[in-house]
Amino acid sequence: MGSMLSFLLLAILLHLAGGSPPPEPVVCTDGTSNCTVTNSVGSFPDRIVCRARSVTYPRTEQELVGAVAAAASAKRKMKVATRYSHSIPKLMCPGGLDGAIISTERLNRTVRIDAKKGLMTVESGMVLRDLPVVGYQHRIQASGTCINSPEDGLNTSCPWDPRIRGSFSQNTDFSIALSKAPAFVAEMQRLRDLSPDTFCAGIDTRFGVLIRYVKASSAYLGKPEDSVDFDIVSYRSRTDGMPRAHADVVDEIEQIALHKYGGLPHWGKNRNFAFDGAIAKYPKADEFLRVKDRYDPDGLFSSEWSDQVLGINGSPNIVKEGCGVEGLCVCSDDSHCAPEQGYFCRPGKVHGEARVCSTSANP
Numbered sequence: 001m002g003s004m005l006s007f008l009l010l011a012i013l014l015h016l017a018g019g020s021p022p023p024e025p026v027v028c029t030d031g032t033s034n035c036t037v038t039n040s041v042g043s044f045p046d047r048i049v050c051r052a053r054s055v056t057y058p059r060t061e062q063e064l065v066g067a068v069a070a071a072a073s074a075k076r077k078m079k080v081a082t083r084y085s086h087s088i089p090k091l092m093c094p095g096g097l098d099g100a101i102i103s104t105e106r107l108n109r110t111v112r113i114d115a116k117k118g119l120m121t122v123e124s125g126m127v128l129r130d131l132p133v134v135g136y137q138h139r140i141q142a143s144g145t146c147i148n149s150p151e152d153g154l155n156t157s158c159p160w161d162p163r164i165r166g167s168f169s170q171n172t173d174f175s176i177a178l179s180k181a182p183a184f185v186a187e188m189q190r191l192r193d194l195s196p197d198t199f200c201a202g203i204d205t206r207f208g209v210l211i212r213y214v215k216a217s218s219a220y221l222g223k224p225e226d227s228v229d230f231d232i233v234s235y236r237s238r239t240d241g242m243p244r245a246h247a248d249v250v251d252e253i254e255q256i257a258l259h260k261y262g263g264l265p266h267w268g269k270n271r272n273f274a275f276d277g278a279i280a281k282y283p284k285a286d287e288f289l290r291v292k293d294r295y296d297p298d299g300l301f302s303s304e305w306s307d308q309v310l311g312i313n314g315s316p317n318i319v320k321e322g323c324g325v326e327g328l329c330v331c332s333d334d335s336h337c338a339p340e341q342g343y344f345c346r347p348g349k350v351h352g353e354a355r356v357c358s359t360s361a362n363p
């Protein structure tokens with residue numbers, strides 16, 4: 001009995017401690033040509049897989065410079081893809097179908113360590129897990145790993161690995177200036193108090209609403225003020241256009257945050273509509289765009305997505321049937337929801353200007 005229990009405990013610990021490493025985000029059908037690129041969950045918010053002409057895997061700075069020079073002289077758009085490509089929006093897609101991908105996967109060495117200064121210089125493909133520990137690390141919070149584990153034929157994996165039917169969710173994340181955060185929280189509480197059960201069913205209650213503090217930054221696209229960052233995970237259907245029960249809760253919270261309280265969307269999370277007009281909220285956006293133009297006048301490091309979110313060309317919104325359900329737009333018509341399944345475009349329950357896909361006839 002005792003050994004059985006020990007075996008079970010060991011199995012549980014092994015399961016928690018490891019798992020097959022995630023799949024490569026870049027896959028090519030012809031060596032390093034004719035490639036597709038996706039993110040770690042295998043699905044961008046618009047569910048499209050991006051294409052690229054080729055991928056290169058430089059191992060040295062010289063090879064990296066060569067790869068950039070080759071793409072630049074061919075006037076080919078290029079993007080970096082990392083080994084794990086964790087960003088949720090289409091940040092790593094090069095423009096069009098003919099772009100180049102430069103992977104940092106093999107640029108993963110420590111360049112130098114200056115223990116006295118507490119300064120470590122590493123190549124850009126290094127992941128936190130690979131970093132040598134310098135000094136005390138007993139106060140770093142960590143919760144195991146799944147990305148660096150040996151291949152075990154998918155017996156175990158990261159929970160979001162697209163090869164298994166594991167967790168599939170949408171991740172809303174925005175920051176609100178500290179001075180406005182209490183009013184925003186009070187508004188969320190009003191929404192909760194209208195129907196606590198509905199509220200708790202709308203968000204993933206395993207996580208709740210994560211709250212982090214972010215300091216103001218002088219970076220052109222940094223937070224202009226000290227802010228509070230709110231993060232909400234919620235259910236996402238694997239079927240395109242399939243409404244989520246009580247999704248209107250998160251949709252309304254997002255619109256209150258982004259439209260009423262000037263919330264800034266996390267660039268690496270969120271669905272398309274969150275980025276609509278986001279760039280106008282950055283007081284130094286013009287300076288950023290001037291510098292960008294100076295260093296990249298031909299837009300070789302830009303893509304359709306970056307042009308849309310930076311307000312250069314087009315909009316991140318995709319307006320079509322079901323776009324409100326998918327978070328690709330804010331609904332303005334019932335067809336943007338799923339009227340055949342009883343989901344209609346309705347005003348928000350506490351923020352009358354919000355428009356959400358809801359089954360409630362009387363908000």
Ligand SMILES: Cc1cc2nc3c(=O)[nH]c(=O)nc-3n(C[C@H](O)[C@H](O)[C@H](O)COP(=O)(O)OP(=O)(O)OC[C@H]3O[C@@H](n4cnc5c(N)ncnc54)[C@H](O)[C@@H]3O)c2cc1C
Nearest residue numbers: 040079080081082084085086087088091092104124268269
């Ligand atoms: C399960 C999960 C949990 C997450 N949790 C958090 C969290 O707690 N907090 C948080 O802030 N975010 C979180 N995120 C979001 C994600 O981690 C961030 O968006 C992060 O920035 C992704 O980093 P990456 O190295 O994977 O970059 P990628 O997603 O691969 O790249 C991001 C962008 O940077 C570019 N890029 C990358 N490297 C370089 C380089 N060397 N040179 C030039 N351009 C480069 C890429 O082309 C792309 O445009 C989570 C994501 C997932 C899937």
